[in-house]
Each structure stands twice: as C-alpha cells, then as structure tokens.
Amino acid sequence: MKRFSLLFVILFLSFLGAGRAGAEDLDQPYAAKISEYTSEKFFLTELVDHLPRAKGVPTPLEYLGHIVGAPDILDYSRDIHGYMRALAKASPRVQVFTMGPTDQGKEMILVAVSSEANMARLGEIRESLRQLADPRKLNEAQADKLVLNGIPAYWLTGGLHSRENGSPEMLMELAYRIVAGESDWIRSIRSNAVVLITPILEVDGWDRAVDAYRYGKAHKGKQLIHLAYWGNYVMHDNNRDVIGMGLKLSRNVLNTYLQWHPQVLHDLHESIPFLYISAGTGPYNAWLDPITINEWEEMAAIEVTELTRRGIPGVWAHGFWDGWAPTYIEYAAIFHNSLGRFYETFGGIGADTQVRASGDQSKRAWYRPNPPFETIRWSFRNNINLQQSGVLVALKQVADNRQKYLRQFLLKSRRSVAKPGNEGPAAYVIAADGKRPLAAANLVNLLFSHGVEIHQLEKEAEIGVDKFAAGSYVIRMDQPYSRCADMLLDIQYYNPKDPKPYDDTGWTLGPLFNVKTARITSAAILEQPMKRLPAPVRISGSLEKAPGTTVFAVNHRAENELFSLRYALRDIRMRAAEKGFSVEGKRFNAGSLLIPLKGNPADLPRRLEKALQKFGLAAIGLAAMPDVASHEVDCPRIAIAHSWTYTQDDGWFRLAFEQLEIPYAYVSLQDIRDTPDLRRKYDCIILPPGLIVGNVQRLVNGITAGYPIPWQKTAATPNLGSPVSSADIRGGLELQGVLNLQRFVAAGGLFIPIASSCQLPIDYGFVESLAIGRPKELQAPGVILAATVSDAFSPVVYGYERDKPLAVYFNRGPVIETGIAASMGATSDDMREMGDVPGKPSGRGAPRDPDLAQGRPAKVEIKGGGTGMEGDIKEAFDMYLPRDLRTIRVLLRFDAAAKLLVSGLLENGEALANKAAVIDAPLGQGHILFFAINPMWRMETQGSIPLLLNAVLNYRNLQAGSAKPAAGK
Numbered sequence: 021m022k023r024f025s026l027l028f029v030i031l032f033l034s035f036l037g038a039g040r041a042g043a044e045d046l047d048q049p050y051a052a053k054i055s056e057y058t059s060e061k062f063f064l065t066e067l068v069d070h071l072p073r074a075k076g077v078p079t080p081l082e083y084l085g086h087i088v089g090a091p092d093i094l095d096y097s098r099d100i101h102g103y104m105r106a107l108a109k110a111s112p113r114v115q116v117f118t119m120g121p122t123d124q125g126k127e128m129i130l131v132a133v134s135s136e137a138n139m140a141r142l143g144e145i146r147e148s149l150r151q152l153a154d155p156r157k158l159n160e161a162q163a164d165k166l167v168l169n170g171i172p173a174y175w176l177t178g179g180l181h182s183r184e185n186g187s188p189e190m191l192m193e194l195a196y197r198i199v200a201g202e203s204d205w206i207r208s209i210r211s212n213a214v215v216l217i218t219p220i221l222e223v224d225g226w227d228r229a230v231d232a233y234r235y236g237k238a239h240k241g242k243q244l245i246h247l248a249y250w251g252n253y254v255m256h257d258n259n260r261d262v263i264g265m266g267l268k269l270s271r272n273v274l275n276t277y278l279q280w281h282p283q284v285l286h287d288l289h290e291s292i293p294f295l296y297i298s299a300g301t302g303p304y305n306a307w308l309d310p311i312t313i314n315e316w317e318e319m320a321a322i323e324v325t326e327l328t329r330r331g332i333p334g335v336w337a338h339g340f341w342d343g344w345a346p347t348y349i350e351y352a353a354i355f356h357n358s359l360g361r362f363y364e365t366f367g368g369i370g371a372d373t374q375v376r377a378s379g380d381q382s383k384r385a386w387y388r389p390n391p392p393f394e395t396i397r398w399s400f401r402n403n404i405n406l407q408q409s410g411v412l413v414a415l416k417q418v419a420d421n422r423q424k425y426l427r428q429f430l431l432k433s434r435r436s437v438a439k440p441g442n443e444g445p446a447a448y449v450i451a452a453d454g455k456r457p458l459a460a461a462n463l464v465n466l467l468f469s470h471g472v473e474i475h476q477l478e479k480e481a482e483i484g485v486d487k488f489a490a491g492s493y494v495i496r497m498d499q500p501y502s503r504c505a506d507m508l509l510d511i512q513y514y515n516p517k518d519p520k521p522y523d524d525t526g527w528t529l530g531p532l533f534n535v536k537t538a539r540i541t542s543a544a545i546l547e548q549p550m551k552r553l554p555a556p557v558r559i560s561g562s563l564e565k566a567p568g569t570t571v572f573a574v575n576h577r578a579e580n581e582l583f584s585l586r587y588a589l590r591d592i593r594m595r596a597a598e599k600g601f602s603v604e605g606k607r608f609n610a611g612s613l614l615i616p617l618k619g620n621p622a623d624l625p626r627r628l629e630k631a632l633q634k635f636g637l638a639a640i641g642l643a644a645m646p647d648v649a650s651h652e653v654d655c656p657r658i659a660i661a662h663s664w665t666y667t668q669d670d671g672w673f674r675l676a677f678e679q680l681e682i683p684y685a686y687v688s689l690q691d692i693r694d695t696p697d698l699r700r701k702y703d704c705i706i707l708p709p710g711l712i713v714g715n716v717q718r719l720v721n722g723i724t725a726g727y728p729i730p731w732q733k734t735a736a737t738p739n740l741g742s743p744v745s746s747a748d749i750r751g752g753l754e755l756q757g758v759l760n761l762q763r764f765v766a767a768g769g770l771f772i773p774i775a776s777s778c779q780l781p782i783d784y785g786f787v788e789s790l791a792i793g794r795p796k797e798l799q800a801p802g803v804i805l806a807a808t809v810s811d812a813f814s815p816v817v818y819g820y821e822r823d824k825p826l827a828v829y830f831n832r833g834p835v836i837e838t839g840i841a842a843s844m845g846a847t848s849d850d851m852r853e854m855g856d857v858p859g860k861p862s863g864r865g866a867p868r869d870p871d872l873a874q875g876r877p878a879k880v881e882i883k884g885g886g887t888g889m890e891g892d893i894k895e896a897f898d899m900y901l902p903r904d905l906r907t908i909r910v911l912l913r914f915d916a917a918a919k920l921l922v923s924g925l926l927e928n929g930e931a932l933a934n935k936a937a938v939i940d941a942p943l944g945q946g947h948i949l950f951f952a953i954n955p956m957w958r959m960e961t962q963g964s965i966p967l968l969l970n971a972v973l974n975y976r977n978l979q980a981g982s983a984k985p986a987a988g989k
C-alpha cells in the first residue's frame with residue numbers, strides 16, 4: 021500500500037509537471053511572487069509557475085530587484101538589454117548581437133540562446149540555414165544532410181508597439197528559463213533550436229512609454245502623460261513598414277533575418293483577450309505558399325489545444341486579423357519562405373492590475389469555443405504567463421520536430437524557385453523605356469533590400485506582343501525570394517463580399533512608384549541573355565555642357581530627385597518652364613528646370629554637376645533660354661503641422677521629406693494658433709491626414725485635460741521631449757488658429773490639407789463650392805485607384821503624362837464634391853435622393869447609346885455666338901453664386917468607374933468615379949490645395965509625391981497656364 025501510494029504520488033506529480041525534471045533546483049521566493057501576482061489560478065501553467073535556479077546565472081529578480089511581471093513596474097531598455105548581457109556574461113548558452121541603431125540612435129539587440137554545443141557551432145548553424153534558404157546550389161544528399169544535422173532558429177520579437185508592455189519584460193524571464201531550466205521541456209528546446217530574442221523592437225518608443233508610465237505613477241495616477249510619440253516617426257504603423265522599409269527598425273529586422281534565416285519570426289503584441297494566435301479570418305494573402313498558411317493553422321491549433329488543455333480560458337485563433345496585406349513586421353520572414361506569426365495577449369495600462377471588460381470577444385464563436393470572461397481582474401503577470409506559456413509550447417513544437425520545420429523551409433524555398441514552371445509567372449519586367457529611370461531604379465533597389473535578385477537584359481527581347489529594350493530589369497521567378505517580388509509587383513483583387521479588411525487592400529508597387537511593370541508568363545523571358553546586377557543600382561547623373569552654353573535644362577519626369585536637386589542648390593536661381601519644349605531634338609516636359617549662368621555664382625557648373633551626380637539627374641547646356649514662358653522657383657519654406665493627439669500619419673510625411681533631403685519645420689496646431697503672421701515664417705503649410713480624431717471641432721478645440729500635460733525632457737522623463745517638445749500639450753488649433761491659417765492663405769501662402777484634413781477648410785468656410793460627401797455604399801479601404809490629369813496646365817501636374825492614368829492611394833475618403841450643388845451643401849448621395857441620378861437616364865438603347873427625349877428635335881444646331889449677361893444683371897446674378905465657383909480647378913480626377921480600380925478593394929466605385937482627387941482653390945493671394953488622395957503613405961506612394969512637391973515648388977505660380985483669373989483679382 022505504501023509503495024503503491026508513493027508510485028501514485030510520483031505518477032501524479034509527473035503528470036502535473038509534465039515539463040519538470042525532478043532534479044531542478046527551484047527559486048521558491050520567485051515562484052511565490054509569480055503566484056501572488058497572478059489574479060486567477062487558471063492563468064498559470066506548470067511551464068511558468070516556478071523558476072529554476074542555475075549557479076552563477078542571475079535571475080531577473082537578482083538583476084532587476086523584482087520578478088518579471090511585478091505590478092506597477094516597467095524597466096528601461098538599458099536594464100532589459102543589460103540583463104540580457106548579464107546572462108551572456110554568466111552563461112555560455114547566451115550571446116548578444118547588435119542589430120544596429122534605431123532612428124534615434126539607440127541600440128537594437130538580438131539575443132541567441134541555445135545549448136553549449138549549439139552555441140559553440142553557431143556560425144556553422146547559421147551557414148546551414150543560409151544554404152537551405154537557397155536550394156539552387158544543393159543536391160539531394162547535401163540537402164538531406166543539412167536537414168538531418170540542422171538546428172532551426174525561432175526568433176521572438178517584443179516591444180514593437182510602445183503601449184504594449186508585457187513582451188519586453190516576459191522575454192527576459194523566457195531567456196533565463198531557457199538558459200537555466202533542466203526540465204525535459206526546456207532541454208529539448210535548448211538542444212534542438214536556437215532561440216533568438218529581440219526584447220524590444222521599438223527601443224525609442226519603449227523608453228518613452230516607461231517614462232510616461234513612471235510619471236503617471238509618481239503623480240499617483242492623477243496626471244498622466246499621453247504617449248504622443250512612439251518611435252521617431254510613426255506609432256503603430258511601425259508594423260506596416262515592411263514593404264516600404266522607411267524605418268531603421270524595419271531595415272534592422274530585415275537585415276537580421278537575412279543574416280540568420282530563422283524558420284519562424286514570432287512577434288508579440290497586446291490588445292484583445294486573453295491570448296489570440298495569428299491564424300486569420302481570410303481572405304489570406306494569395307501569394308503565400310499554402311505550406312505557410314498550413315503552418316499558421318497548425319502552430320495555432322497546437323498552442324490553443326495545449327493551453328486550453330491546461331485550463332486557460334480565452335485562447336483562440338481566427339476571427340480577428342485577416343491575413344491579407346504583407347505590411348507587418350513578420351513578413352520580413354514570410355517574404356523569405358519562413359513562417360511569420362504573432363500573438364495578441366490582453367494588455368492594459370503599463371503594468372497595472374485592472375478589472376477589464378472583454379467586449380465582443382467574450383462571445384462564443386466557432387473559432388472561440390472557450391471565450392474570455394466578460395469581465396476579469398487582469399494583472400500584468402497574467403499577461404506574462406500567457407505569452408510565455410504559449411511561446412514555450414511553440415518552441416517545444418519546433419524543437420521536437422526540427423527536421424520537419426527545416427524540411428518545410430527547404431521545400432518552400434524550392435517551390436519558390438520552381439514558380440515559373442509551376443503556378444508562374446516566369447518573371448516581371450521593368451521596361452527600360454527611359455520615362456522614369458530613377459523611379460525604376462528606386463523600385464529595383466527596394467526589391468534588392470528585400471533580398472530579391474535582379475537581372476538586366478543585355479539585348480532587346482521580344483516576348484509575345486511585348487518588346488523590352490536592352491537594359492530592362494528582369495525579376496526572375498526562379499529564385500528563392502520570387503514569392504516576395506510576386507507579392508509586391510502583382511495586382512491585388514479583394515472581393516467586397518469577403519470579411520472587412522484589417523488594413524490596406526492594395527499595395528502593387530509598380531503603379532505606386534509610377535513605373536510600368538510587366539507580368540510575363542512565358543518562360544521564354546528566362547532564356548533571354550541577361551546579367552545579374554549587383555545591388556544597388558545607381559543612375560549616374562551628368563552635365564552636358566556645349567560651348568556657348570548660357571542655360572542648363574533639367575527635364576521634369578515627375579521624379580522625386582528633381583526636388584532634392586532644387587533644395588540642394590538653395591542659393592542658385594532656377595526657373596520652371598510653363599510648357600513643354602524641344603531643343604536640338606530633345607524633348608523637355610512642362611516644369612523642367614532652367615538654370616541660367618547669368619545671375620548665378622561662377623562655380624554653378626561645378627556645383628550643379630556634383631548635385632546632378634548625387635541625385636542621378638541629367639542637365640543639358642543650351643545656347644539660349646528656350647522660347648517658352650517660365651517662372652522663378654525658389655526653395656519655399658515648408659511647415660508640416662501636427663496635433664498632440666495623434667501623430668501617426670504625419671510621420672510618413674516627415675520621413676519622405678527627410679529621405680529627399682528637403683527641409684521642413686514641424687509645427688504643432690498650437691504653434692499655428694499662436695502665430696498670427698504665419699506667412700512671414702512659411703510659404704507652404706501641410707496638414708497631414710489623421711489629425712482629425714472624431715469630428716473637426718475636436719481638432720479645433722484640442723486636448724482639454726484638467727492638468728498640464730508636458731512632453732519634455734526632464735530628469736524624471738529623460739526620453740520625452742522629442743522629436744518636438746512642449747511644456748503643456750493641451751489646447752488645439754482653436755478658432756484663432758483657423759483664422760491664422762485663413763490669413764496665411766489670403767496673404768499668399770499655400771495650404772495643403774491631405775485626405776481627412778480636407779474637412780477643416782471646407783467646414784470653416786475657406787472655400788464655398790466644395791463639400792465632403794459620404795456615400796454610404798462606397799467601399800475603398802486602402803486601395804490603389806486610377807486618376808487622370810484634368811487640368812493639363814497646372815504646375816501641380818508638371819512632369820506627368822497627361823494622357824495616361826496615374827495610380828494613387830486612397831483610403832475610404834474623403835469624396836470631395838464640387839460645383840453649385842456642393843456649395844449648397846448637397847452631395848451626390850443627396851442629389852440621388854432628391855431625384856437626380858448620375859449617368860444615363862433610364863430610357864432607350866444600350867448603355868452607351870445616346871438618350872433620346874421625345875417630342876423635340878434630337879439635336880439643335882448652334883448658330884453664332886452668345887451675348888451673355890451684361891452689366892448689373894450679371895452682378896446681381898453673381899451675388900448668389902459661391903465666390904469661388906469659377907476659380908476652383910480640379911487638377912486630377914478619379915477615373916470612370918470601369919477603369920477606377922488598379923489594385924485592392926473597390927465596391928460601388930461609381931460614387932467616386934470622375935470626382936476630384938486633387939483640387940486647387942485660390943483664396944486671396946494664395947491657394948489651398950486639397951488632396952483627396954494621400955501622396956505620402958508609408959513610403960509606398962513614391963509616384964505621387966511629385967504632385968505635392970510640384971505644388972510647393974511652384975506655389976507662387978499655381979495659376980500659370982490657367983485661363984481662369986485668381987480669386988480677388
């Protein structure tokens with residue numbers, strides 16, 4: 021009996037602690053704190069309810085003075101990174117690598133944890149993963165050997181979103197646990213995998229979040245600092261940058277991926293309860309290898325099962341994010357045949373314990389049979405427990421099945437190489453048509469940064485009906501990263517009947533860069549003579565100076581570098597041609613720069629040549645000023661406005677301006693409020709989108725907290741106060757600011773509201789004959805649409821082809837109505853309700869046949885001219901018209917419904933068809949330029965940036981070429 025019960029006890033214990041080895045020396049005080057800080061027993065598992073001890077290796081408690089997940093405490097990056105380095109110092113099982121600096125110069129790190137044996141041959145493991153990533157050079161025996169002896173790498177990343185505070189803390193404890201644990205569970209992970217950890221992806225934002233949290237605690241929760249900035253540029257969109265690669269953190273992640281080739285990249289987020297695992301709702305991205313999708317499903321199913329089995333409620337998958345757009349950080353791995361995935365655990369405010377409501381996620385659904393409770397007392401440690409337990413399950417799964425995951429990685433790489441002979445296409449070609457060589461090179465270089473191989477045709481190639489000149493770029497699909505290139509260059513179709521998209525629906529880079537790309541299915545393209553290009557592609561600039569040159573001409577091809585050139589030579593006088601012209605057989609577009617020797621410094625040719633080489637532009641010396649009207653273009657002073665409520669979207673504008681080396685002032689709405697004479701300081705003020713959270717009156721009224729909210733660098737908040745600083749961020753634009761803006765325009769300034777910000781000058785009466793429509797049936801979320809130049813003389817469209825549609829980015833709205841009806845506040849929707857229906861009336865014939873009214877001649881001949889209204893009759897009539905009806909110019913229009921969609925989701929496009937995309941509204945001596953589209957979005961919309969910069973450069977002459985008089989003249 022006694023022996024039996026002892027056996028029973030042992031069996032029972034080993035059942036409970038499946039992962040624990042009896043020999044482990046445990047840290048009892050640490051375990052007691054874990055239990056104390058966990059709000060409900062069912063939020064604890066046997067994987068994380070204890071902490072092993074290992075001689076000489078510091079626990080988080082020993083290093084930090086508190087356990088991971090202790091209430092009310094967040095640690096700075098220097099302590100989190102410091103702890104990882106302390107582990108590396110104490111144990112041969114850990115090494116810390118630097119990934120490079122953030123946008124503000126802080127260090128990002130990569131921690132590698134594995135067994136001593138694996139760490140001793142880490143270089144060899146990395147090399148074997150690199151070889152598996154490119155199977156073209158492997159025969160079957162070599163590949164088998166690599167799989168047999170290989171060790172997969174699993175990369176965990178935390179702290180991308182600065183308001184999500186669990187993962188950087190959790191990853192310290194996880195690293196320790198893998199170093200110090202001696203359970204079978206941990207040993208298997210250590211021996212059969214390299215665990216890579218980046219505790220904080222957004223280091224700049226993390227330290228700000230810690231500052232703000234500690235400030236709140238120091239003021240006993242009565243005064244809180246609003247986390248106005250996360251990274252230097254953007255907030256949660258740091259998880260939408262992996263296509264455009266604008267942020268240093270994205271580049272560091274991508275480069276680190278390409279150095280290590282981990283089989284999994286697992287990014288840790290916090291939002292919905294209790295633990296959501298990233299298998300999506302669909303539609304899934306259609307360019308993924310189905311194996312990747314199966315791995316999403318399989319891994320999620322294992323984690324849900326394992327955690328549910330342990331009694332944790334509210335662990336689920338599907339039913340949230342869609343799986344469509346490839347903009348998230350884990351696509352750094354997915355683009356390259358690895359698995360990328362994420363968690364969302366229930367977060368909260370910093371390390372607070374709160375009673376939280378689960379909302380809709382507490383409902384049972386087919387994908388959530390065991391939902392979260394409606395309300396729960398939720399502790400920071402709960403969050404740590406769930407993240408860590410899930411991750412330990414995932415790590416064990418990959419470690420126990422290391423050969424399977426390596427073989428699948430190899431297989432996905434092989435299937436990417438086999439694309440041309442299987443699903444296709446064979447290649448994409450960027451034709452060397454000479455139209456926008458710099459834009460084409462920029463697109464090629466972006467693909468290079470993703471690891472894609474690029475070739476160049478050595479001779480002209482004829483593929484079916486297409487002819488491609490020598491020098492055309494070829495992106496072959498028989499390469500390991502073909503899937504990445506295919507995903508970025510192909511056209512997206514998102515069925516409107518599918519579940520609502522989580523983010524952008526179209527991202528096709530060719531149209532967004534205004535570069536023509538051809539999708540080639542014929543394998544003949546692969547047989548053409550071509551050479552592989554080294555990265556990056558550089559277009560060399562040149563200055564062609566014939567004897568007798570008096571003026572240099574730089575052609576305007578709607579490429580961004582032209583504007584960089586203008587600002588690089590600020591003291592040089594330049595003019596813009598108002599029409600296209602030809603000299604000596606060379607064609608120059610309207611807007612081309614004319615740079616005379618006369619009136620400029622004597623060293624102009626030398627300096628111009630240097631700048632041309634830097635930006636890859638060409639200038640040609642002409643004997644005389646061409647016979648074309650022109651106007652002076654100086655370097656206008658630009659201000660980008662920001663609110664303190666939401667700084668998300670203006671970051672993309674700042675980033676674009678900085679990459680083009682065009683200076684700007686970054687001014688708050690309060691600065692605008694407090695500067696009566698804005699015109700004295702600025703020439704152009706840009707109001708980026710995203711500033712209006714709620715209705716426009718809230719933007720005007722601003723933040724109204726009862727206590728001052730500083731955003732300043734102090735001893736207690738050393739990480740705040742950048743990129744801008746304020747002693748008190750309360751208030752907003754206020755009516756004073758609205759008036760200042762109006763005065764700014766009237767005094768000759770250019771005001772550029774973008775997308776949602778167009779509401780402000782419309783609602784506050786800067787203009788009269790514009791209105792914002794809200795067509796209920798239009799669905800156009802984050803989509804690429806076609807627009808056409810509708811006012812060929814405006815400087816805003818300089819460099820663009822007048823007869824070809826331009827692809828633009830549009831996100832849901834605004835739909836801007838123009839004309840008399842708009843001035844009465846009516847939109848097309850209202851008109852329809854009132855009886856006026858757009859398009860052909862119901863009547864005779866086929867849809868495109870002319871309509872015919874009965875009982876009158878079909879057509880009436882016009883004889884002679886009209887006399888019009890004259891004198892006081894006209895004046896009396898005009899009194900009732902909106903003052904700007906005749907002066908407003910629609911410069912760019914969305915295309916007709918049938919041609920509107922380029923890439924993404926569009927439903928009921930009729931509501932947007934032929935509506936204005938860019939509008940120039942003169943006011944007093946100045947202009948307001950309305951952008952219904954967003955020309956500076958996530959570094960992806962490179963092809964529409966010149967619309968904005970043309971307006972800036974020519975802000976004094978926006979009437980150039982217009983037959984219409986300016987208002988007030």
Ligand SMILES: [Zn+2]
Pocket residue numbers: 181184288289290
């Ligand atoms: Zn997040």
